[in-house]
Amino acid sequence: MKDLIIxxxxxxxxxxxxxxxxxxxxxNILYYIFCYLISLTFVGILIIPALTVxxxxxxxxxxxxxxxxxxxxxxxxxxxxxxxxxxxxxxIICLIYLPAIIPLIFAAYIIxxxxxxxxxxxxxxxSLILYLYIKTKFYLGFIFLLDNDKNLNPIGSLIxxxxxxxxxxxxxxxxxxxxxYLAYFFGFIVFLFPFFFMTHVGVYINAINKND
Numbered sequence: 001m002k003d004l005i006i007x008x009x010x011x012x013x014x015x016x017x018x019x020x021x022x023x024x025x026x027x028n029i030l031y032y033i034f035c036y037l038i039s040l041t042f043v044g045i046l047i048i049p050a051l052t053v054x055x056x057x058x059x060x061x062x063x064x065x066x067x068x069x070x071x072x073x074x075x076x077x078x079x080x081x082x083x084x085x086x087x088x089x090x091x092i093i094c095l096i097y098l099p100a101i102i103p104l105i106f107a108a109y110i111i112x113x114x115x116x117x118x119x120x121x122x123x124x125x126x127s128l129i130l131y132l133y134i135k136t137k138f139y140l141g142f143i144f145l146l147d148n149d150k151n152l153n154p155i156g157s158l159i160x161x162x163x164x165x166x167x168x169x170x171x172x173x174x175x176x177x178x179x180x181y182l183a184y185f186f187g188f189i190v191f192l193f194p195f196f197f198m199t200h201v202g203v204y205i206n207a208i209n210k211n212d
Contacts, residue, residue: 013199049086050077
């Protein structure tokens with residue numbers, strides 16, 4: 001594990017992203033199209049976590065220069081118990097995010113009922129900070145879950161993420177998240193996705209690398 005700063009992680013994300021930019025971009029668009037189409041049915045919704053596993057497996061394979069076929073990637077989400085693990089993971093994450101939603105509800109209530117934008121804005125910012133805090137603590141949770149070498153259950157992957165993020169530097173990962181969301185806000189979301197996804201993977205690879 002190297003002691004990297006924010007700029008280093010962004011460089012890693014850019015380097016990994018640019019090497020396979022169009023492939024990552026294509027798979028990313030394909031992933032969202034698939035998720036949208038299958039979400040139109042109840043049975044389809046049940047498959048989304050498995051597709052998410054497959055997509056992140058693809059990102060890891062690109063970062064590690066592994067050659068995995070498209071159809072083999074699709075199967076990855078259903079292997080080694082990852083189907084039920086990914087579902088349980090997302091359910092737990094939804095429960096963890098509830099505290100971040102409460103200030104958002106207060107913000108909407110204050111703005112609509114009392115027509116006070118300033119206090120509503122304060123609650124909105126509080127909700128965003130709580131959301132980013134939670135997302136930062138569990139930034140690596142999903143990748144820890146799907147990496148077969150770790151063989152972690154959903155709760156174990158969240159705990160491991162929390163420990164590793166603190167070792168890497170919570171503030172660093174927090175600002176990486178913040179930079180990502182600012183980019184989304186200003187409308188560069190689609191074109192920058194490959195870089196932010198590979199930054200995510202790059203942080204993970206650095207975290208598990210014991211040779212540094």
